[in-house]
Amino acid sequence: EPLLSSKHVLSGLTFTITAGPTREAIDPVRYISNHSSGKMGYALAEAAVKAGAKVTLISGPVQLPAPAGVQMIQVESAEQMHQAALTAAAQSAIFIGCAAVADYRMSEIATDKLKKGSESELQLTLVKNPDIIAAVAGMNKNRPFTVGFAAETRNVLDYARQKLLNKKLDMICANDVSKPNSGFNSNQNAITLIWPLGELDLPVQPKQQLAEQLIALISQHYHALEKK
Numbered sequence: 668e669p670l671l672s673s674k675h676v677l678s679g680l681t682f683t684i685t686a687g688p689t690r691e692a693i694d695p696v697r698y699i700s701n702h703s704s705g706k707m708g709y710a711l712a713e714a715a716v717k718a719g720a721k722v723t724l725i726s727g728p729v730q731l732p733a734p735a736g737v738q739m740i741q742v743e744s745a746e747q748m749h750q751a752a753l754t755a756a757a758q759s760a761i762f763i764g765c766a767a768v769a770d771y772r773m774s775e776i777a778t779d780k781l782k783k784g785s786e787s788e789l790q791l792t793l794v795k796n797p798d799i800i801a802a803v804a805g806m807n808k809n810r811p812f813t814v815g816f817a818a819e820t821r822n823v824l825d826y827a828r829q830k831l832l833n834k835k836l837d838m839i840c841a842n843d844v845s846k847p848n849s850g851f852n853s854n855q856n857a858i859t860l861i862w863p864l865g866e867l868d869l870p871v872q873p874k875q876q877l878a879e880q881l882i883a884l885i886s887q888h889y890h891a892l893e894k895k
């Protein structure tokens with residue numbers, strides 16, 4: 668069992684981690700977002716710092732305190748997260764995309780509050796957000812070892828394997844969010860860690876404990892790749 672027992676096993680290693688939801692403005696008072704709590708990403712940041720790593724945490728709006736020793740970058744929208752992530756990733760050995768990035772944003776944010784009309788339907792036009800982790804994994808200079816998450820409610824492993832390939836990631840954490848004790852708002856989680864040549868089941872456990880295992884495993888795979 669890999670464990671981050673000693674304090675400085677990761678000293679000198681730099682991580683960038685994205686966490687939480689993004690918030691896509693509709694008008695000055697409304698937005699589109701999701702139920703991501705940020706707990707998993709914050710737990711990963713804490714675990715990496717505890718092991719001696721230097722961590723930049725790029726976070727959407729969440730109700731969590733900044734973990735001690737972490738460099739925080741607070742963002743709201745996917746576009747802001749995209750910009751911050753590309754800059755930080757170029758200076759990192761390892762990038763973990765844990766954020767639940769909104770897939771779409773408004774094609775135009777209304778400058779004034781939208782007014783309720785007499786129509787019974789309202790249509791909003793949305794445009795696709797940049798895929799942040801795919802952009803990081805596709806960097807041709809200073810590309811970090813890139814780890815994603817796949818939160819799914821069905822065909823979890825299949826979709827995760829596809830994302831690993833399509834986004835050209837080094838590893839992906841497959842996360843079944845349909846189960847009551849995993850994913851989104853829970854304090855516990857279970858994950859299958861998938862990489863091109865293998866898979867490992869990490870059973871349901873507190874997010875802190877799971878985060879320590881994940882950081883240890885990710886670092887091992889990163890170092891194994893470095894030695895080639």
Ligand code: C5P
Pocket residue numbers: 685745764765766767768769770796797798799800801814815816817818830
């Ligand atoms: O495609 P999907 O959203 O399911 O992929 C999830 C993974 O991709 C997560 O690691 C998430 O942080 C990342 N992602 C991203 N930018 C997006 C959408 C997802 O970085 N626009």
